[in-house]
Amino acid sequence: VQKQMKIQIIIGSTRPGRFSEKPAEWIFEELKNKSGVEAEIVDLRDYAMPFFESVNSPSRANGKYDDEIVQKFAGKIKQADAFIIISPEYNHGPSSVLKNAMDSVYIEWNNKPVGFVSYGSVGGARAIEQLRQVAIELQMAPIRNSINIFNPWLLLDEKGNLKEGSFDQLKDTASAFIDQLIWWAGALKSARG
Numbered sequence: 001v002q003k004q005m006k007i008q009i010i011i012g013s014t015r016p017g018r019f020s021e022k023p024a025e026w027i028f029e030e031l032k033n034k035s036g037v038e039a040e041i042v043d044l045r046d047y048a049m050p051f052f053e054s055v056n057s058p059s060r061a062n063g064k065y066d067d068e069i070v071q072k073f074a075g076k077i078k079q080a081d082a083f084i085i086i087s088p089e090y091n092h093g094p095s096s097v098l099k100n101a102m103d104s105v106y107i108e109w110n111n112k113p114v115g116f117v118s119y120g121s122v123g124g125a126r127a128i129e130q131l132r133q134v135a136i137e138l139q140m141a142p143i144r145n146s147i148n149i150f151n152p153w154l155l156l157d158e159k160g161n162l163k164e165g166s167f168d169q170l171k172d173t174a175s176a177f178i179d180q181l182i183w184w185a186g187a188l189k190s191a192r193g
C-alpha cells in the first residue's frame with residue numbers, strides 16, 4: 001500500500017514581482033499527476049522571520065524556538081515528508097531570506113529529502129550547489145535531480161506574466177525529479193517511523 005507523502009514546495013524569494021512563484025505553481029500542478037502525493041505551497045512571505053538572532057543554535061533547541069513566527073514555521077516544516085525548494089540565484093548563491101529560513105529551524109528538516117528548483121543565466125546551478133551543502137548540514141538528503149530554468153526573464157511578457165507553455169519542455173525533467181523525490185520520501189518516512 002502506497003502511503004500518502006506530504007510534499008511542501010517552498011517559495012524562496014519574497015520581493016514584489018518575484019519569479020519564484022511561477023515555477024512553484026507549475027510544479028504544484030505537476031505533482032497532481034502523481035499518486036500518493038499531498039502537495040502544499042509554503043510561501044516565505046507568510047513567515048516574516050527575523051534575521052536569525054536566537055541565543056541558542058536551532059540544532060540544540062529541540063523544536064522550541066524563541067520567536068513566535070519561527071515556531072509557526074517550524075510547525076509547518078514538521079508536517080512535511082519531503083521538500084521542493086524553489087530558490088533564485090542571487091550573486092551565485094541562494095536568496096538570503098531562504099538561507100535564513102533554513103538556518104532558523106533544525107530538527108524539522110532532519111532526515112527528509114529535498115529537491116531544488118532554480119533559475120538564472122545558468123539555470124540557478126550555482127545556487128543549487130550551495131544549497132545542497134546547507135541541506136547536508138541540516139541532516140537532509142538532497143536528491144541528485146534538479147530543475148534548472150535558464151534565462152527566466154525571457155519567459156515573461158511585457159506585463160511580467162509567464163508566456164504560455166514556458167515550462168512545457170521541462171515536463172519530463174519534472175516528472176523524473178518528482179519520482180526521485182517520492183522514492184526518497186518513502187524510504188526516509190519508513191526509516192523515521
Ligand SMILES: Cc1cc2nc3c(=O)[nH]c(=O)nc-3n(C[C@H](O)[C@H](O)[C@H](O)COP(=O)(O)O)c2cc1C
Binds near residue numbers: 014088091092119152
Ligand atoms: C541581488 C541579485 C543578484 C543576482 N545575481 C544573479 C546571479 O548570480 N546569477 C543569475 O543567474 N541571476 C542573478 N540575478 C538575476 C535573477 O536571476 C533574477 O532577477 C530572478 O528573477 C531573481 O529571482 P526572483 O525573481 O525570484 O527574486 C540576480 C538578481 C538580483 C536581484
